[in-house]
Ligand SMILES: NC(=O)C1=CN([C@@H]2O[C@H](COP(=O)(O)OP(=O)(O)OC[C@H]3O[C@@H](n4cnc5c(N)ncnc54)[C@H](O)[C@@H]3O)[C@@H](O)[C@H]2O)C=CC1
């Protein structure tokens with residue numbers, strides 16, 4: 446065999462050529478691996494430093510003038526509620542000067558084999574119904590009394606299926622100081638006489654407290670197992686901000702949620718992350734339908750393409766303060782769409798509907814053991830809102846999902862329903 450090596454023509458046997466190139470390949474590959482490992486080491490060291498500083502120096506900046514550590518309450522104890530409470534309780538234990546160690550988690554109590562779930566959580570440190578198999582920190586206290594759980598609290602983290610929010614907020618009215626700050630981890634909207642509202646805005650209006658949002662590509666079981674993921678927290682500083690060390694700011698929120706396995710980016714765009722978080726659940730139902738019909742990955746990708754377009758359009762049309770870049774730059778945007786469409790509960794329920802012909806309600810009940818597929822409610826809220834403002838035709842996928850879930854429209858009509866109206870989507874984009 447004749448070949449050119451560094452400009453010199455050489456003749457060798459095929460066997461030698463094979464050994465020669467194979468060896469070079471091995472050397473190059475192993476050098477590359479060494480480089481990657483060195484880079485990974487550097488990244489890990491940086492990440493450790495960041496995480497250490499998140500836990501110590503960052504908090505100390507705010508600590509200097511801190512009057513008393515912030516008390517934190519999580520309202521909700523489902524799959525995500527318990528996971529976020531675990532994240533928070535780990536951080537409060539590590540930051541005693543910034544946060545009160547004990548975190549109260551309000552539990553909508555129920556009996557499990559004759560015992561209260563709250564009692565089980567407080568003795569076994571496990572939420573055996575909604576997050577089985579995950580050990581919870583001992584400083585996380587399950588509290589069945591909503592008002593007691595928020596007594597003297599500084600930060601409320603709402604984390605319940607969003608259909609229960611109005612009732613809970615009504616119970617809290619008059620029991621929460623206006624200095625309390627809140628973060629909503631819920632995914633959904635409130636549609637009522639005031640039109641379509643972000644859940645954070647609903648909390649602010651009803652309770653008179655500043656409320657931001659947390660949303661991201663965060664399937665709870667993976668975060669609970671401490672598998673690395675990213676999330677986005679969005680918070681506007683309120684007009685009555687009381688100053689560093691006395692009030693919640695972006696640094697405090699990062700210290701509250703950031704873990705080595707849960708990387709937090711804090712931004713201002715509350716509307717953008719909330720819209721993306723709510724609507725990706727509707728898109729996920731569409732994905733579940735085509736997957737359940739056995740149409741494969743191309744069909745699921747097509748649903749996600751149209752879905753992302755409709756999410757962005759919805760934001761621009763009804764929440765002009767939201768930023769388009771949030772949808773592709775933040776975990777709460779396209780990343781959450783991808784993860785939910787790959788392995789979330791909405792996909793699971795929709796797939797089962799396609800495979801069994803059972804209703805959404807039946808599939809949710811049979812598959813989720815008390816958990817909620819929020820897309821089922823959100824697609825109804827979105828339909829009601831779009832109908833009231835005469836924009837149903839502008840959101841063909843959202844409307845198709847609603848018609849399949851609530852009016853038994855056959856799932857295999859999905860491509861036609863989208864295609865007919867997709868042209869309008871492209872024209873107005
Ligand atoms: N599970 C996940 O992977 C993620 C969920 N989310 C969002 O977080 C929010 C909360 O979800 P999860 O914690 O997963 O809840 P879940 O879907 O596990 O729901 C079960 C929870 O609802 C409670 N509940 C049942 N009936 C109730 C009632 N009448 N009043 C009040 N509470 C009642 C149960 O006690 C339990 O705590 C949802 O909006 C969801 O979309 C966001 C990111 C990830």
Ligand SMILES: O=C(CO)COP(=O)(O)O
Nearest residue numbers: 661662663664789790791
């Ligand atoms: O919001 C989620 C992931 O970020 C969870 O989605 P599901 O509710 O479909 O499981």
